[in-house]
Amino acid sequence: MTGVGEQPVLRVRNLVKSYGDAPVLRGVDLDVDEHRVVTLIGASGSGKSTLLRCVDLLEQVDDGQVWLDGQDVTDPRVDADAVRRRIGVVFQAYNLFPHLSVLDNITLAPRRVHGVDRAEAEERAMALLDRIGLAGRARAYPDQLSGGQAQRTAIVRALAVQPRLLLLDEVTSALDPELVGEVLALVREVAEGGMTILMATHEMGFARSAADVVCFLEGGVLLEQGPPEQVLVDPQHERTQQFLRRVVAAGRL
Amino acid sequence: MSAPAREGVVVPPVSEVERGRRSYRRSRQRRSTWVAVVSTLVFAAVLVVGTTSAPGWERTQQSFLDPAAAQRSLLPVLSGLWLNVRVLLVAAVCVFALGLVVALLRTLRGPVWAPVRLLAAAYTDVFRGVPLLVLLYIIGFGVPGLRLQGVPTDPVVLGTTAIVLTYGAYVAEVFRAGLESVHPSQRAAARALGLTHRQTVRLVVLPQAVRNVTPPLLNDLVALQKDVGLISVLGAVDAIRQAQIQSAVTANFTPYVVAAVLFVLLAVPMARLADWATARARRRQQAGGLL
Numbered sequence: 001m002t003g004v005g006e007q008p009v010l011r012v013r014n015l016v017k018s019y020g021d022a023p024v025l026r027g028v029d030l031d032v033d034e035h036r037v038v039t040l041i042g043a044s045g046s047g048k049s050t051l052l053r054c055v056d057l058l059e060q061v062d063d064g065q066v067w068l069d070g071q072d073v074t075d076p077r078v079d080a081d082a083v084r085r086r087i088g089v090v091f092q093a094y095n096l097f098p099h100l101s102v103l104d105n106i107t108l109a110p111r112r113v114h115g116v117d118r119a120e121a122e123e124r125a126m127a128l129l130d131r132i133g134l135a136g137r138a139r140a141y142p143d144q145l146s147g148g149q150a151q152r153t154a155i156v157r158a159l160a161v162q163p164r165l166l167l168l169d170e171v172t173s174a175l176d177p178e179l180v181g182e183v184l185a186l187v188r189e190v191a192e193g194g195m196t197i198l199m200a201t202h203e204m205g206f207a208r209s210a211a212d213v214v215c216f217l218e219g220g221v222l223l224e225q226g227p228p229e230q231v232l233v234d235p236q237h238e239r240t241q242q243f244l245r246r247v248v249a250a251g252r253l
Numbered sequence: 254m255s256a257p258a259r260e261g262v263v264v265p266p267v268s269e270v271e272r273g274r275r276s277y278r279r280s281r282q283r284r285s286t287w288v289a290v291v292s293t294l295v296f297a298a299v300l301v302v303g304t305t306s307a308p309g310w311e312r313t314q315q316s317f318l319d320p321a322a323a324q325r326s327l328l329p330v331l332s333g334l335w336l337n338v339r340v341l342l343v344a345a346v347c348v349f350a351l352g353l354v355v356a357l358l359r360t361l362r363g364p365v366w367a368p369v370r371l372l373a374a375a376y377t378d379v380f381r382g383v384p385l386l387v388l389l390y391i392i393g394f395g396v397p398g399l400r401l402q403g404v405p406t407d408p409v410v411l412g413t414t415a416i417v418l419t420y421g422a423y424v425a426e427v428f429r430a431g432l433e434s435v436h437p438s439q440r441a442a443a444r445a446l447g448l449t450h451r452q453t454v455r456l457v458v459l460p461q462a463v464r465n466v467t468p469p470l471l472n473d474l475v476a477l478q479k480d481v482g483l484i485s486v487l488g489a490v491d492a493i494r495q496a497q498i499q500s501a502v503t504a505n506f507t508p509y510v511v512a513a514v515l516f517v518l519l520a521v522p523m524a525r526l527a528d529w530a531t532a533r534a535r536r537r538q539q540a541g542g543l544l
């Protein structure tokens with residue numbers, strides 16, 4: 001996607017979403033360019049997860065539009081399943097299927113949704129598992145994994161369908177600090193491999209070193225966005241400064 | 254369709270695109286409704302034409318759908334149905350209590366309780382296995398035959414007892430499945446808070462279990478409702494027995510059809526309630542979302 005008509009992988013304009021009478025997103029504009037890592041930061045309840053769910057069409061938006069590779073995916077005529085096939089998602093709570101082994105969790109979508117045959121799907125899955133050092137646990141069940149292993153498996157599961165865009169929702173916040181490192185290392189590796197990523201995170205250190213763009217979400221609005229050295233080091237907006245002061249006080253930067 | 258006032262709370266002017274999307278969704282909705290109506294009408298027409306064009310339709314209509322016989326039998330059958338309703342209410346309460354107690358007995362821990370656990374298990378195995386009709390005969394005719402002092406001989410009481418014993422065994426298994434469906438981590442969390450085994454079951458496990466099994470329980474209630482008609486085999490004068498009597502009087506099968514229609518009318522609200530409870534349980538667990 002280079003050249004004159006270069007367009008972002010993901011484009012969000014004036015996105016509005018409320019639950020009942022409570023507005024959660026109040027007109028969000030956001031672009032994610034190809035091969036870029038965009039992180040969403042903001043206080044708990046600021047709408048990060050909601051934004052990601054709207055992008056993956058897990059929620060119906062109340063207003064505004066979302067384009068994936070130039071296609072308006074909020075158009076009700078669009079086949080939502082086809083859109084979700086192009087997006088990989090990793091949830092905070094892993095959401096691995098407890099009745100399937102690690103290998104079957106990873107090969108489920110390639111085989112059943114994308115029609116890859118079993119041998120090929122398993123070979124690719126094993127290669128991915130090998131990269132994250134879990135090849136030996138391929139036959140284990142999710143409940144037998146550590147949190148970090150489970151989350152890395154969930155990331156590999158999302159990658160197994162070779163998505164255009166990877167959405168990560170606080171993939172480390174259910175983990176022990178010592179496990180956070182291994183998951184973030186995997187995300188960093190995936191990003192360096194050229195994947196386009198939109199991630200919500202509380203890991204400011206990671207946002208600072210791995211993100212191309214940091215977006216600060218507050219009260220359902222993107223208050224500030226820019227390169228990490230600007231937003232995280234020299235924020236223009238007072239609310240951003242406040243938020244970062246609290247984060248620093250909590251020892252997370 | 255949500256009121257415009259509510260949407261106004263968010264961002265007063267709704268964009269052109271969103272208005273387009275809403276009108277498109279509305280038109281899809283209207284189309285779906287039309288398709289449903291038309292396909293239902295076509296289906297009903299096929300059914301009616303198919304039945305009425307059968308060679309024996311005239312005779313069948315005379316013996317099963319005779320308006321005069323229907324009118325004559327309606328009141329007696331209705332009065333019989335009142336007995337069914339009362340039996341149903343009593344049986345439903347007893348089944349619920351019996352099923353719950355048996356299920357809980359099976360969860361008791363410790364060697365002291367082994368015989369109780371065994372007895373509870375034997376009960377569910379036996380009474381789920383015995384056909385209800387056979388059990389009705391055994392209890393309905395066998396128990397009075399003992400000529401014991403103080404044991405009831407009323408066919409209604411005996412019939413209800415047989416039904417409660419059978420359904421209690423089924424419902425006990427439903428409850429047990431519900432208790433086991435509560436994730437072990439919930440028990441762990443409760444015990445970690447210092448709750449005893451009993452408190453854990455009563456305050457944490459049981460409420461979740463009951464919520465999980467409400468839909469299958471309501472399904473059993475619908476089944477129970479028509480099976481209470483079986484007490485007629487013991488001579489209790491319920492709706493089915495009345496239909497039998499009226500059928501003999503009028504020399505026509507229409508009273509049975511009347512009874513069937515009344516049972517269906519009784520079952521419909523129950524079935525809707527079951528659907529509603531199922532839908533509500535699902536909504537509660539996966540708050541929001543399109544999936």
Ligand SMILES: Nc1ncnc2c1ncn2[C@@H]1O[C@H](COP(=O)(O)OP(=O)(O)OP(=O)(O)O)[C@@H](O)[C@H]1O
Pocket residue numbers: 019024042043044045046047048049050051170540541542
């Ligand atoms: N299904 C729902 N029904 C009603 N309200 C909801 C629902 N999901 C989220 N909310 C509300 O929307 C707001 C934003 O939630 P969201 O999960 O997007 O926050 P977040 O930024 O991801 O927070 P966190 O950092 O804690 O994950 C919250 O106030 C939340 O209570």
Ligand SMILES: [Mg+2]
Pocket residue numbers: 048049050169170200
């Ligand atoms: Mg969240």
